[in-house]
Amino acid sequence: MTDSAVRTSTGKRERLIAAARQVLHEQGAEATTLADIAQAAGIPVGNVYYYFKTKNDIIAAVIDAHQQDILGMLGAIEAARADPRQRLKDLLATLAGQADLVARYGCPHGSLCQELAKHADKAGVLDVTRLVRLPIDWCERQFALLGCPDARDLAVQLIAAYQGSALLTNTLRDPSLLAGESRRMAAWIDSLG
Numbered sequence: 634m635t636d637s638a639v640r641t642s643t644g645k646r647e648r649l650i651a652a653a654r655q656v657l658h659e660q661g662a663e664a665t666t667l668a669d670i671a672q673a674a675g676i677p678v679g680n681v682y683y684y685f686k687t688k689n690d691i692i693a694a695v696i697d698a699h700q701q702d703i704l705g706m707l708g709a710i711e712a713a714r715a716d717p718r719q720r721l722k723d724l725l726a727t728l729a730g731q732a733d734l735v736a737r738y739g740c741p742h743g744s745l746c747q748e749l750a751k752h753a754d755k756a757g758v759l760d761v762t763r764l765v766r767l768p769i770d771w772c773e774r775q776f777a778l779l780g781c782p783d784a785r786d787l788a789v790q791l792i793a794a795y796q797g798s799a800l801l802t803n804t805l806r807d808p809s810l811l812a813g814e815s816r817r818m819a820a821w822i823d824s825l826g
Contacts, residue, residue, distance in 0.1 A: 646684045648674045650698055653691045658741050662692060662748050692749075693759055699742055700763055707771045717775035721791065722819045724772070728795055729815035732808035740799040768792055781825060794818050 652674035656665050667688055671678040685691040706727060714720045731741075738744065742764040749761045772788035781787055798814035801807075 645674075645676055645680065649676060649681060649684055649691065650694045653695050654698060654741070657692070657695055657745060658738050662745065667691070689759060696745070696759060696761055696764065699745070700767065703742070703764065703767045707768070717778035718822055718825075721772060721775050721822050724768070725791075725795070725815040725818050725822075728799075729812050732802060732811040735799050735802050735811055736806050736808040737803070739803040740796060743796045743799055744803075765792065765796075776825075779825060787825070791818060791822075 649670060653665075653670045656669050656673050660669065665688075667681050667685075668678045670691060671681045681691070685694065707724070710720050710723045710727070714723060734741070746761045746764050749759055769785075769788045769792050772791050773784045776784035776787045794814060795811075795818070798811050802811040
């Protein structure tokens, strides 16, 4: 295969993943078909099978892409800030920065996790728990650096508050809810000893 053929192949695969991320977020995993993804990517549906044999294969690639996004976001926050308290507040600000998108379609990670978790007991269902565990584990490390003995509980509380406000923001179509909860959680972080 030539270099340009490899680039074209990689480009189509990445376009399919990007399209799948968007369509899965907008429609949900259950309602999304490979034809929907192909149409959003501008690729003939038959070509999808060259890159992904099943819908689960493309969803697995979407989960991997989301994981990379989360790791990149958390890594960027760590690189920019030495203070764990400010890192936690920066995480909240970053998440609140998606308020309009969340109001329209829900949290990109939380919505996918919620939907796929409904079928977690079935064979072949993909494990999306890492999309929730990664930020919880990262927050736990930040709270531990602050000297909080209940760092795990605090981390779960912070992510639960975000996901709960994301759900309400989406249900009520009100981006200000997520922004307001982010401000309250930042004040809560400041109040911790």
